[in-house]
Amino acid sequence: MSKGLPKRSENYSEWYNELVKRADLAEHSAVKGCMVIKPYGYAIWEKMQRALDDMFKATGHQNAYFPLFVPKSFLEKEEEHAEGFAKECAVVTHYRLKKNPDGAGLIVDPDAKLEEELIVRPTSEAVIWNTYKGWIQSWRDLPLLINQWANVVRWEMRTRLFLRTTEFLWQEGHTAHATSEEAIEETERMLGVYATFAEEWMALPVLKGLKSANERFAGAIETYCIEALMQDGKALQSGTSHFLGQNFAKSFDVKFVNKDNQPEYAWATSWGVSTRLMGALIMAHSDDNGLVLPPRLAPVQTVIVPIYRSEEDLAVISERINPIVERLKSLGVSVKYDADDKYKPGYKFAEYELRGVPVRLAIGMRDLENGTVEVARRDTLSKETIALDGIEEKIVALLDEIQANIYQKALAFREANTFQIDSWDEFKVQIEKGGFIEAHWDGTSETEERIKAETKATIRLIPLETNQESGTCVYSGAPSKQRVVFARSY
RNA sequence: CGGGGCGUAGCACAGCCUGGUAGUGCGCUCGGUUUGGGACCGAGAGGUCGGAUGUUCGAAUCAUCUCGCCCCGACCA
Numbered sequence: 011m012s013k014g015l016p017k018r019s020e021n022y023s024e025w026y027n028e029l030v031k032r033a034d035l036a037e038h039s040a041v042k043g044c045m046v047i048k049p050y051g052y053a054i055w056e057k058m059q060r061a062l063d064d065m066f067k068a069t070g071h072q073n074a075y076f077p078l079f080v081p082k083s084f085l086e087k088e089e090e091h092a093e094g095f096a097k098e099c100a101v102v103t104h105y106r107l108k109k110n111p112d113g114a115g116l117i118v119d120p121d122a123k124l125e126e127e128l129i130v131r132p133t134s135e136a137v138i139w140n141t142y143k144g145w146i147q148s149w150r151d152l153p154l155l156i157n158q159w160a161n162v163v164r165w166e167m168r169t170r171l172f173l174r175t176t177e178f179l180w181q182e183g184h185t186a187h188a189t190s191e192e193a194i195e196e197t198e199r200m201l202g203v204y205a206t207f208a209e210e211w212m213a214l215p216v217l218k219g220l221k222s223a224n225e226r227f228a229g230a231i232e233t234y235c236i237e238a239l240m241q242d243g244k245a246l247q248s249g250t251s252h253f254l255g256q257n258f259a260k261s262f263d264v265k266f267v268n269k270d271n272q273p274e275y276a277w278a279t280s281w282g283v284s285t286r287l288m289g290a291l292i293m294a295h296s297d298d299n300g301l302v303l304p305p306r307l308a309p310v311q312t313v314i315v316p317i318y319r320s321e322e323d324l325a326v327i328s329e330r331i332n333p334i335v336e337r338l339k340s341l342g343v344s345v346k347y348d349a350d351d352k353y354k355p356g357y358k359f360a361e362y363e364l365r366g367v368p369v370r371l372a373i374g375m376r377d378l379e380n381g382t383v384e385v386a387r388r389d390t391l392s393k394e395t396i397a398l399d400g401i402e403e404k405i406v407a408l409l410d411e412i413q414a415n416i417y418q419k420a421l422a423f424r425e426a427n428t429f430q431i432d433s434w435d436e437f438k439v440q441i442e443k444g445g446f447i448e449a450h451w452d453g454t455s456e457t458e459e460r461i462k463a464e465t466k467a468t469i470r471l472i473p474l475e476t477n478q479e480s481g482t483c484v485y486s487g488a489p490s491k492q493r494v495v496f497a498r499s500y
Numbered sequence: 501c502g503g504g505g506c507g508u509a510g511c512a513c514a515g516c517c518u519g520g521u522a523g524u525g526c527g528c529u530c531g532g533u534u535u536g537g538g539a540c541c542g543a544g545a546g547g548u549c550g551g552a553u554g555u556u557c558g559a560a561u562c563a564u565c566u567c568g569c570c571c572c573g574a575c576c577a
Contacts, residue, residue: 023571042569094577133577167501167575174576227577235577250577282577317536356537363537374536384536 015364017298022242023170026293030171033301033365035288043169043176050365051288053309055179058287059159061211061306062181065203071155071183076137078161079128084136087261091135094228098165100130130163135229135254135280138184139262146186146276149268153196154186154276172289173246173500180284186276188268190255193277194232197253200281201234204249212287213304213417214238214294215424216248217446217495219471224455227280231255237470237495239424240293243444245470245497248290254278289500294420295389301366302388304416305409311344312405313367315358317374324349327373330398337402343409363388368412369405373398389416430493437484437496441465446497450490452483461485467496 015032016025030036035051047055063073079102086092106122109115131137138156146154159181169175183200187193201218208214216236226233230252238248259265259275268274295302305311314331318324331347338345346367348358355372362370372384383401386393389412396404427445431437440447451457451469462468472494483490 027571038569040569098576164576168571168573221577225577230577233577247577252577315536319535351535354535354537354539356535356539358538359536360538372536376536 015298015300018241025298026289027171029292029296029300035292035301036171038171041176043166045171045175047179047285050309054291054303054307055285055288057307057309058207058211059181062203062207062283063157063159065207066157066181066183069155069199069203071157071185073159074156075158075160076134076141078131080131080134080137082127082129084140084262085129087136088229088258089261090257091229091261095132095164099132100163100165102128102130131160132162132164133280133282134158134160134162134182135184135258135278136262139258139264139278142184142186142276143262143264146264146266149188149266152186152188152266152276153192155183155196156185157181157183170289170500172285172292174286178285180282182280182282185279186259186264187279188266188274188277190277193255193279194253197232197234197251197279197281200279201236201249201251204251204281204283205236207283208236208238208248208287208290209417211304211306212291212294213306213413213420214248214290215417215421217471217473218475219473219495221250221471222455222458222469222494224458225468227252229254229257230280231257234474235471237497237499238290238294239427239446239497240290240500241423242293243427243498245446245499246286246290246293247470247499248287249281249283251281252279254280295416296366299391300364302416303366303368305368305413308366308368309344310346310362310365310367311409312338312346312369312371313358313362314345314347314371314373315355315362316347316349317355317372319375323375327375327378330378331373334398334401338405341402341406343402343405359386363391369408371401371405387412389419431484432481434484437467438465441467441496441498444498446470446495448493448495449484450481450492451494452486452488452490454486454488457483457485457488461496466498468499470495470497470499 016028018025034048036045036047039046103124104118104122105124106119107116108119110117142154145151161177161179163177165176166174185196187196205216205218208216216238218236221233221235227250232253234251235247236249237245240246256275256277258278264276265273266276291307292301295304314335316324316327316331318327328349335345335347359370366388368388370386377383381398382395383398384393384395387408428448429440429445430448431440437447437449458469476492478492481490482488
């Protein structure tokens with residue numbers, strides 16, 4: 011048992027906040043709304059980055075880097091885009107400080123006012139499409155498939171560690187294509203990459219779909235998304251992929267000459283996932299004892315704790331364990347042998363549990379005599395004593411089993427918390443309990459807004475793969491062609 | 501922006517109402533005993549009480565102002 015971690019059932023958000031801090035993932039910084047990602051949390055993010063980056067490269071993308079600052083005039087060019095982000099921009103107005111002539115410290119030098127304000131990027135469409143103007147002339151320059159790993163700033167009113175911070179880390183893909191069809195194909199391809207990553211690496215089942223017009227990215231023709239269900243019954247948008255049409259090409263005058271020697275505007279996509287995925291990972295799997303990490307993203311997949319009374323005992327145990335550590339490493343398992351004398355085994359057990367290490371081995375003199383080892387798995391909290399011989403292969407198999415089990419558990423949770431609702435009364439009752447609600451919707455923004463105003467539920471997505479099933483809108487009673495997914499969300 | 505809370509040792513907090521030697525737990529240092537689910541004993545080190553001003557013989561404590569952070573809302577691709 012971990013000391014004093016709040017219970018999910020009693021106060022979910024306090025549980026989340028405490029867990030993030032206690033598991034050493036992140037902490038609040040001295041700067042409002044901004045967090046410090048600590049080494050253990052960053053190690054998980056790095057594993058996510060690595061896996062995603064490999065997937066981007068495998069689908070033909072290259073990394074590049076664009077400026078942190080966006081001149082205000084660039085941001086203004088795409089009107090909807092500008093309007094969508096205007097309310098949450100950090101603005102640089104000066105470039106110099108000076109000694110305070112009236113006292114101690116520094117003041118902003120009034121003589122150092124910028125001619126044009128710079129916006130700290132909330133996203134990079136503007137600066138990137140301004141750049142693409144110089145890169146794209148001919149159909150031969152297309153498709154242009156670029157990704158950037160970066161930080162962005164969105165001045166949200168209220169923040170939460172990982173889920174919504176003023177500054178956050180993400181990747182943003184920005185591609186340019188010769189045809190609408192190609193761009194849509196790209197948009198859908200990257201949504202698929204995100205879904206695959208969520209399911210295979212994060213062990214997080216996600217729904218794929220389209221956003222309604224209200225929820226669409228500012229400046230997009232169509233926004234695709236993946237949505238996951240958290241343990242408190244709220245939805246979390248975990249990734250988005252946008253078909254931007256020719257909006258940005260027109261705003262930034264990015265034209266190419268096609269094979270018929272005719273000028274055309276390029277077609278665009280953008281897609282991103284952020285450190286918010288860390289929040290999804292934490293909330294989807296963890297329990298009242300702490301973090302539960304899927305093995306594929308765990309910085310330490312297996313920890314080995316020796317139990318000993320004397321230095322001599324430890325030497326004997328280490329002699330037996332060291333080759334096992336080497337063998338595990340050669341099998342690609344990230345393993346830590348924790349022979350640190352500073353803490354007792356009980357402390358270590360609790361600590362590794364809190365940090366979500368998938369597999370823990372404990373071995374003492376008693377085991378050495380019996381040729382056994384105690385194997386504890388984090389996902390089920392179960393322990394068993396098994397033969398030490400051949401332990402390496404068993405661990406490799408066990409890690410796979412845990413990865414699959416965590417996914418199945420999350421999937422079962424989502425299925426148990428997905429409801430088809432056909433009456434407004436039932437809708438209002440169910441939304442209080444949480445979960446995904448599949449209901450008919452008449453397709454109008456007005457209805458969507460009224461539902462939101464009355465229940466705080468939003469349309470999370472319009473499913474991509476769905477049985478076309480006609481019905482009547484759960485709110486207005488007007489005809490509907492398919493069910494959409496409602497939920498309260500983060 | 502509204503509501504609430506907090507700012508005192510590295511961390512978590514008490515003390516404030518009723519002004520008078522700045523405390524407790526964890527952590528840290530040293531010594532010893534311990535080690536199969538967060539060990540114990542002993543001895544130590546460590547604080548401009550967020551900041552400013554005022555009241556007072558005297559302010560962590562009272563008053564005024566101010567800065568900052570957190571939580572709940574509103575907001576949010």
